[in-house]
Amino acid sequence: MLLSEALVGFLYAVDQLKLKSQKSLENSDQPCLVLVQILIKILQHRNQNGSWGPNPSREITAYAIIALANLMSLPFLPKALKYETAAAIEHGRSFLVLSMGNSEVEKHWIDKTSTSPVNVSKAYIVAAEKISYPKQSFGSHLMQTLSLPTKKLEGLVSLYLNFPHLAQYPLWTL
Numbered sequence: 001m002l003l004s005e006a007l008v009g010f011l012y013a014v015d016q017l018k019l020k021s022q023k024s025l026e027n028s029d030q031p032c033l034v035l036v037q038i039l040i041k042i043l044q045h046r047n048q049n050g051s052w053g054p055n056p057s058r059e060i061t062a063y064a065i066i067a068l069a070n071l072m073s074l075p076f077l078p079k080a081l082k083y084e085t086a087a088a089i090e091h092g093r094s095f096l097v098l099s100m101g102n103s104e105v106e107k108h109w110i111d112k113t114s115t116s117p118v119n120v121s122k123a124y125i126v127a128a129e130k131i132s133y134p135k136q137s138f139g140s141h142l143m144q145t146l147s148l149p150t151k152k153l154e155g156l157v158s159l160y161l162n163f164p165h166l167a168q169y170p171l172w173t174l
Helices: 002-015 029-044 058-071 079-098 110-115 118-130 141-145 150-160
Strands: none
Touching: 002 029, 002 058, 002 141, 029 058, 029 079, 058 079, 058 118, 079 118
16 A cells, blocks of 8 residues: 555656656656556455455455555556456445444554554544545656557457457456
8 A cells, every 4th residue: 555655656756747857767667567566466355345355354455445546546557457446446445334333453463463553443444435536637747758558558458358268357357
């Protein structure tokens, strides 16, 4: 969640011309790759009921929703991936609402086990329920700065859809 927020913030700064050094722009494709990998990983690890975590967890679900809301800002995501991400956010929110009565303290992190900051956990859950997405509105500068082969990738996805053994997979995974 925090990494997605930091890297989306970096790309937003690139887009808004807030970075003066050319060196900071040289490898701006790499954060894009990392962000897409984060997005795919989060989507792949969601549970059937809309939650995330080994045991359906309100707190981990909140982290996932906040990260996905950050990632929805990326201007280079294909429509199928944006659609799937929005659906995952809404399904996760439904889980949070349906499991609202669960007041059990979740202890997922070693540092939190002894202190168990319940209010911090609840704050993330409320933030996930209320967060808007996409969080940032990018202009055109970022896409001009990047050397992403988006048209080539779209062509490859179209090609992959013609293979019978790949037709069973959802479009966003291709």
